[in-house]
Amino acid sequence: MTPTGLDADIVVVGGGPAGATAADDLARAGRSVVLLDRAGRIKPCGGAIPPRLVRDFDIPADLMVARISAARMVAPSARTVDMPITDGGYVGMVDRDVFDEWLRDRAASHGAERRTGTFERILHDADGATVVEYSTKEGETVRLRTRCVIGADGARSAVGRQSVPGAERVPCVFAYHEILRTPDNAPAPYDPQRCDVYYQGHLSPDFYAWIFPHGETMSIGTGSARKGFSLRGSVSALRAATGLETAETIRREGAPIPLKPLRRWDNGRDVILAGDAAGVVAPASGEGIYYAMLCGRLVAEAAEEFCRSGNPQALRNARRRFMKAHGRVFWVLGMMQYFWYASDRRRERFVAICQDKDVQRLTWQSYMNKELVRRDPLAHVRIFFKDLAHLFGLVRA
Structure with missing residues (x-):
């Protein structure tokens, strides 16, 4: 049975970088979108953004309050x-209250409907429509009938805990x-x-x-x-x-x-997670804005495929594409955090490694371009053996 009388093709829960990006992309693609967000919350965040983000997501320079x-x-x-x-090169710094609101406003300028409220639950009507219930500041319960829900409501996502197996176990x-x-x-x-x-x-x-x-x-x-x-x-x-x-x-x-992507981002039916809700914050560095926005974009593509085809298998494509592009980076950073942050003795050696010019150059190139640098294999070999020497205490820290 095909549901009728929908309030929106897609409801995005959460208006941070992931949710606002997904809503913007979907609105530009011609989908009817509701962007539901709680007012007044600012996520604790260092606010660093790389040049790759500025280029890929058309971020105006005046949103950066500092260039590092x-x-x-x-x-x-x-x-x-x-x-x-x-x-x-540089690292741009943004204030999250201003930056996030600009992203939400951009989504609205392209047709996304903004709503303010607190997500409560997901239900299903008899005709197969997915229903998002949320409460307003005045205590009113509002129902939105839709085809697909994007949960971009942060770590320990309420959407994820209700809908996606394993979402409650994200470290x-x-x-x-x-x-x-x-x-x-x-x-x-x-x-x-x-x-x-x-x-x-x-x-x-x-x-x-x-x-x-x-x-x-x-x-x-x-x-x-x-x-x-x-x-x-x-x-x-x-x-x-x-x-x-x-x-x-x-x-x-x-x-x-x-600090670890969930093994599954969707429920196989009508819900998919994005951003912190999907666990896409880089281990070791804690960097999240770029990965959240890229995740939001890939999730929007998957949601569009689902709405067009009616096949819920399309929702799985977002995680596949993200991990193909960045899974190796997350693995490397996770191992780095596991080894080098374990004790002050190892932290001392980690900082010593950062003196190495190869480490510095490849670190910044990878950060700014958001991909592992493969053009200089000898530099990677040198770093590998230097890491081993420091790990086993063969050189002075």
């Missing part, structure tokens, strides 16, 4: 290693950061064009802490999967150590960050 030209890695011993970006790091107003005379070693990354066990026993410039503001935060570890205490210690304890705090934010 280097990273500084800080070891447990407090030794620092600077990694300059060469050949005109997460819990991230916490504080947005500070950048002092007029920011204390050294702060540099408005450099990201500082702290690989120190007392700041994170299994991830890292950071200070990222955002022009008039800065993000200072940390993450950990270890229960009982005080994220606020860690950020407070980092602020004190860097002379930022008296800087004005604008807001505080925390959320789980998934």
Whole structure:
């Protein structure tokens, strides 16, 4: 039975980068789309975007509040290693409240209908229509009849937990950061064009802490999967150590960050996940904006194929395409986090490896272009043997 009287071909739950991108692409393709989002929530995020994202998704330069030209890695011993970006490359920094809203507005400008509310459940009518129920701020329950639901509602997605087997088991790091107003005379070693990354066990026993410039503001935060570890205490210690304890705090934010793509993104019928809900945040780095937007685009393509053909098998294509393009990168980063973040002794050696010019060049090329660099196989061989030497303690850290 073919359902009639639908409110939209597709309902997208969640208006972050993944959901807004999916809604925009589908609206441009001529599909009727409802973009359902909760108002006022800002995800804790360093806000880094690579040039590849700017190109692929037509992001205007004025959304970037800073252009980063280097990273500084800080070891447990407090030794620092600077990694300059060469050949005109950069890391763009965006404020998520402004950036996400711009993406939602762009989707609406192309025909997506924006709704504000909290997702409650997915049901099915007798004629086969999929029904999304959500509640408004006033407490009203609203029903939307549709053909397909895209769950882009973040880590531990409510859409995923209800609909996709295994979605409740995604491993997460819990991230916490504080947005500070950048002092007029920011204390050294702060540099408005450099990201500082702290690989120190007392700041994170299994991830890292950071200070990222955002022009008039800065993000200072940390993450950990270890229960009982005080994220606020860690950020407070980092602020004190860097002379930022008296800087004005604008807001505080925390959320789980998934670090492994789910084995399945769809329910084989009418629901597919995107972004954090699908687990597409890079291990080791925690980078998520580019991967979320690419995931949103691939999910939109799969949802369009499903709506056109009526074959729910089309929904599986999104994960296949994503993992074909980036599965190896995620595996490499996962292994890197497993080995190098395990102890301060290994973190010290990891920072030492970052002094290597081959490591720096290939790291930035891979980050900016979002693909493993294959043009210089000898550099990869050199790095491999240097990694082994550091791992087994054959060289000084």
